[in-house]
Amino acid sequence: MLKSKWLLTVLILAGLVAGVIVGQMLHDPNFQITMSDSEHAHPVALGAFYFAGNTIFMGLLKMLIIPLIATSVIVGVTSVGDFRELGRIGVATLLYYIVTMAIAATIGLILVANIRPGEKITATERSVGQQTFDASEQVKKNIEAGPKGLVGAMQNLVGQIIPRNIFQAAADGKALPVIFFSILFGVVLTTMGQKGRLVAEMIGAVFDAIMKLVQLVIWLTPIGVFALLAWTVARIGLGVFASAIGAYMATVLTGLAIHGLIVLPLFCWIFARANPLKFAHQMRQALLTAVGTDSSSATLPVTIECATEMAGVSKKSAGFVLPLGSTINMDGTALYEAIAVVFLAQAYGIQLDLTTLILVAVTATLAAVGAAGIPSAGLVTMVIVVETVNGSLASMPGSPAIPIAAVGLIVGVDRILDMFRTMVNVWGDAVGAKIIDRFDRTA
Numbered sequence: 001m002l003k004s005k006w007l008l009t010v011l012i013l014a015g016l017v018a019g020v021i022v023g024q025m026l027h028d029p030n031f032q033i034t035m036s037d038s039e040h041a042h043p044v045a046l047g048a049f050y051f052a053g054n055t056i057f058m059g060l061l062k063m064l065i066i067p068l069i070a071t072s073v074i075v076g077v078t079s080v081g082d083f084r085e086l087g088r089i090g091v092a093t094l095l096y097y098i099v100t101m102a103i104a105a106t107i108g109l110i111l112v113a114n115i116r117p118g119e120k121i122t123a124t125e126r127s128v129g130q131q132t133f134d135a136s137e138q139v140k141k142n143i144e145a146g147p148k149g150l151v152g153a154m155q156n157l158v159g160q161i162i163p164r165n166i167f168q169a170a171a172d173g174k175a176l177p178v179i180f181f182s183i184l185f186g187v188v189l190t191t192m193g194q195k196g197r198l199v200a201e202m203i204g205a206v207f208d209a210i211m212k213l214v215q216l217v218i219w220l221t222p223i224g225v226f227a228l229l230a231w232t233v234a235r236i237g238l239g240v241f242a243s244a245i246g247a248y249m250a251t252v253l254t255g256l257a258i259h260g261l262i263v264l265p266l267f268c269w270i271f272a273r274a275n276p277l278k279f280a281h282q283m284r285q286a287l288l289t290a291v292g293t294d295s296s297s298a299t300l301p302v303t304i305e306c307a308t309e310m311a312g313v314s315k316k317s318a319g320f321v322l323p324l325g326s327t328i329n330m331d332g333t334a335l336y337e338a339i340a341v342v343f344l345a346q347a348y349g350i351q352l353d354l355t356t357l358i359l360v361a362v363t364a365t366l367a368a369v370g371a372a373g374i375p376s377a378g379l380v381t382m383v384i385v386v387e388t389v390n391g392s393l394a395s396m397p398g399s400p401a402i403p404i405a406a407v408g409l410i411v412g413v414d415r416i417l418d419m420f421r422t423m424v425n426v427w428g429d430a431v432g433a434k435i436i437d438r439f440d441r442t443a
Helices: 002-027 029-034 038-080 083-115 123-135 137-145 149-161 166-171 175-189 193-218 221-236 238-242 245-271 276-282 284-293 296-309 315-328 331-347 354-369 377-393 404-411 414-442
Strands: none
Touching: 002 221, 002 238, 002 284, 038 083, 038 175, 038 193, 038 221, 038 284, 038 296, 038 315, 083 245, 083 315, 083 331, 083 354, 083 414, 123 404, 149 175, 166 175, 175 193, 175 315, 193 296, 221 284, 221 414, 245 276, 245 331, 245 404, 245 414, 276 284, 276 414, 284 296, 284 414, 296 315, 296 414, 315 414, 331 354, 331 377, 331 404, 331 414, 354 377, 377 404
C-alpha cells in the first residue's frame, strides 16, 4: 500500500511537469511550425487535452462530489451525537475559517501596497484589457449576473445556503445547500433512537462505498492533471510571467507562498500539535490534484481520502470540516481578491486610503466565502470587492472609480493563478480538519 501511494504521488508530479512542458511547446509558435499539418494539429491537441482532462477526469470527480458531501457530512454529524457538541465544533470551525481568511487577505494587501505592481501597467495594456473583457463573453456574463456590493455578497451566501428544492440544488451541483440539509438531517437522525442509528449505519456504508470509488478515480489523476495543465499552458504560455502582468502574478504567488508555507504551518503546529511538514507530506496527493483541477470541490474526494487514510484525521472531523471548507474556506481566494482589486486601482492611478484598504480586506473575506461553483468564480466575487471600493470612493469628491472592465487585465492569467490559490485553499481545509480533530479529541 505504501509503495502504491508513493507511485501515485510520483505519477501525479510527473503529470504536472509534463503538462507544463507539453503546453509550452504547443504555445510556442516555433514549435508549431515544425509540426506536420500545424494549422490543424494545435486545436486538435487542445481539444484532446480538454476532453481528457475536463470532460472525463473532472467529470468523474464532480460525479462523486454531491453524494460524497451528503454522506460524509451526515456521518460526521451523527458521529458527534450531541447537538451541543456539534455546535461547539461548528463554532470552532467557522472561527478558524474567518481568522485564516482575514490573515490571508491582510497579507495580500501588505504585499500589493509595497510592491505596487499596478503602476507598471501602461495605457496600451489598459486598452487591451478592456478589449479582453469585452471578448470574454462567459466571464462578462457571469460578472453581470453576479451579486453586487457587500449586501449582495451576504444575500448571495444566504441564498446559496437555504435551497428552495434540495434535489434541484443537488442536481445543479450546489454544495452549500446540500451541506445545510445534510447537517439538519444528521441532527434529526441523532434524535430518533434505534431507527436513526440504522439509517446512519446505512449511510455510513454508502460513504465507505463512495470512498472505494474515489480510490479508483484517484488513479486517473496523473493523466487528468497532465491534460489540464497542457491545455492551460498551451493557451496562455509561460512567457506571461515576463510581461508587465508578471509583477502582479509574482505578488499573488508570493502572498500564497507566505500564507501556505508559513501561516498555515504555524496554525498546524500550534493548534493541532502536528508536524506541518509531515502533515503536508500526508496530504501531498490532494495538494497536487488541487493544482491540476483548480477546484476545491473537485479535489474534495482526494482530500478526504488523504486526511482519513494517510493523515489519521477521524471520519467525524473530516466529514464535517472538509466538505464545508471546500465550499466556504477560501484563504487563497481571499488573498488573491485583495491583491487583484488594489492592483487594478494602481493600474488606473487610483489611491486607496487605509479605511478603504480595511474595507477591501473585510469584503474580500466575505466575498470569498460566497464564491459560487462556476467558471471564473474568483473573478465574479472580486467584482463584489471592486464595487464596494467604488462605493467608498464615491464619498470622496473627484475620486475616479475602478472600471469593471479593468478585470480584463487579469482574465488571461486567472487560470494559472487559480491553480495555486486552490492548492492553498485545500491546504487550509486540511489544516482546519487536523486542528478540529485535535480540538474534538481533547475536549
